[in-house]
Structures are given as structure tokens and as C-alpha cells.
Amino acid sequence: MCTSAQVTLAHHSLGGEFDTRKTLVLTGVVSHVEWANPHIYIDLDVTDASGKVATWHLECVPVAMARKAGVSMKMLMGNGDRVTVNAFPARDGTAQLGFMAKITYPDGHHFQFAQDTPAPQGK
Amino acid sequence: MSLRHWGSLTLAAAAIGMLAIQPGGALAAGEEPAAQKPVPRLSDGHPDLNGTWDNGSGIDFVQPQKSADGSVCIAGCQPVAAAPPPRPPPPSGRTPAANFPHYRPQFLAKVKDLDKRQVEADPVLRCKNPGLPRIGPPDKIVQAPGQMVFLYDDVSGAFWRIIPMDGRPHRTDVDPSYLGDSVGHWEGDTLVIDANQFNDDSWLTDNGAFHTADMHVTERLHRVGDVIEWQVTVEDPKVLQEAWQPRMRIAKLTSSELAEPTPCVDRDLKHLVDDSHHPNPR
Secondary structure, three states, X not given: OOXXXXXXXXXXXXHHOEOOOOOEEEEEEEEEEEXXXXXXXXXXXXXXXXXXXEEEEEEOOOHXXXXXXXXXXXXXXXXXXXXXXXXXXXXXXXXXXXXXXXXXXXXXXXXXXXXXXXXXXXX | OOOOOOXXXXXXXXXXXXXXXXXXXXXXXXXXXXHHOOXXXXXXXXXXXXXXXXXXXXXXXXXXXXXXXXXXXXXXXXXXXXXXXXXXXXXXXXXXXXXXXXXXXXXXXXXXXXXXXHHHHOHHHHOOOOOOOOOOOOOEEXXXXXXXXXXXXXXXXEEEEEEEOOOOOOOOXXXXXXXXXXXXXXXXXXXXXXXXXXXXXXXXXXXXXXXOOOOEEEEEEEEEOOEEEEEEEEEOOOOEOOOEOOOOEEEEEEOOOXXXXXXXXXXXXXXXXXXXXXXXXX
């Protein structure tokens, strides 16, 4: 049981910053976890076919939510293995900025932070 | 601070937004309900409020789902077959209805405007101290002779209050602050804290509920078994038609210890493309 940070639930909507109708699938290595509020951020180094590395900055849940779920900074880091991340891109067009809906590690275990199935449109 | 559309999380948050926060946790076999345990007392006869208190952190609606392979779903999970157990009422049975402060008519437009512009106007979105009463019950209480120490581990940062219990009056030489100047006393088994000298840089609650620097806050903490009931009365007659009592908050004694404070660094607001926001359960 975690008693840490009270989460002030007055925040912007996820959809106000990220396009939750689009899910990007990124493969890379977690190079840094910023264990901070109001949101944890991870840096994901993604290498393209030419060998060029681009670092994605991916927002995640608040620390209290991660702690309640038993997910620690070390667990998010993994062991330097390649991971797969499902992410929502930033709506303002900022490159390599997204929300991490799900991160999957080489052995198949994963942490899910948002429903990554595209929402139905037209309603 | 956080949350909306984390899949179904938004609906879950909205659905419970007006409910009293109740720490979760099923009882282990043979475990006595927390509220039925006798209240321990210190040598002075007053209830012992020492300890770390789980007030739900405002995220009771988060019900992580764990799998055998180590996977964890925090939000946007598949619905579970069994609904979560109903929330028990506070041990004393006192449950003030959730409400919103009643503003004087001339301030309703201001509240409406602040509500509309919440993502740019709400101080806690910029990692500021939520202030009383929005910060909620303390996460840890240290009860010492002549004073109480309240520790808070909030999403906006770590905060503390020193509450003299020796009968002294409020200080008159302090600057206005988010948590104000506090003095406490016992009324029977209830700890009563009187706080004033606030700044006006916090909100009472969500949705533009501003207050003035003349606000006066009275907190009542009553221990029942291993549970503390936290009730607040806010008086701000310049802007409120009547005293406001937010919903009662419940905090349960826990063996967990507070972790090192987490820094609060907003990186989102500059990227927002609209002013949508979500309900605030506190």
C-alpha cells in the first residue's frame, strides 16, 4: 500500500495534449526515467534504419498511480533491453513527444497506462 | 495532478468524483475492521494520532490489474467481472453531502470564468501548494507535547505544518501562506485546528472555487479505531454566502512509510491545444 502523493485530480485532459485516436508503435531502449509529478516521463531511444538515434519523450501516469500499482522506476527502466511502446503523439506537432499508453518488455510482460485502442469516431 | 481519458479512467473518475474518498484494501483473514479497533491513547489521555495515514491519495478509482507474468494494467484495462466492493460509510456515520461552495451572486461570473479557464488558471496545475482545505488530510502526523506536526506528500510536492497545541494565539507577524497559521486544541476526543492568514493563491476545490486571503478554516480530526475522519469548515464571508463544508475525507492507519518527496515539474501546459480538463475528486 502506498500512501504517497495525493493526486490532485484537476488537470488537463489527456486528449487536450495527445491524439488518443492515433497509436504509434515505437521500438527502442529506455535511456532515462524522470520519476516526477505530475507525470512520470521516460526517454526512449529509437534507432532508425540508418542508425540514427532519436529520443522520444513519453509522458506517463503520476507517481502515486505507479506506486499504487507496484510499478517502480527500476521496473520501467528494464534492463537496457529493447522495448515496444504504444504511444499517442502530441497534438501540437511537437516531434518525438507522446503519451506512453503501454510498454512491453522482451519477455512479454507489459505495463499499461491507457487504453491504446483507437477510440471510435463520429459520435 | 492528472488524468483524463486514460481509457475508461475518465468515466471512472467522473463517476466517483462526488463520492467520499475511502481507502481501499480488503481485510485479511482474521483482521479486525479498522474502525472497530479501540482508539489508542497517549499518556495525557488524548487519542494517539501518530502515524502514517492512507487517505487514498485521491486515486481510489485506480484499481490496477496484475497478471502472473508481471504485467500490470493501471488504466484503460479490460472490465473485470466483479465490481469493486461498495464503499463503507465513515465509522461515525457522519457523511456530509458533497457540495460546491455557495458564492455570492456577484462572484458567480468569476467562478464560471475560472472554471472555463482551469487549465491556465488553476494554481495546482503549476505545481503550487494546493493550500487548505484542498490538500486534504495529512499523510503523516507526529504528535509531540505541545504541538502536532502534519506532513503532506502531495503531487505538487512535500509540505508540512506545525500546529501549536499549548493554547497560544495565532501569530500576527507571519506572511500569508497556502496552509495558513494554525493553532489546535482538543474538544473531547476531536482535534480541532483553527487556521487563518492564508494567501489567495489556491482554490478551495476544483472548478474555479477561489477564496480570499480572509478565509478562515476549521479542521476536525476524529479517530475511530484505525481511521481518522477529517472534516473541514471554510468561512470566507466576503465571497461565500455561507460556510462551506467539503465532503468528509477518511484516512486509514498504514504501516507504510512516506517515500522521498517527488519533484513536481510541469511539462505539459505549453503543449495543450485546448482547455479540456477532467473532474477533480477532491
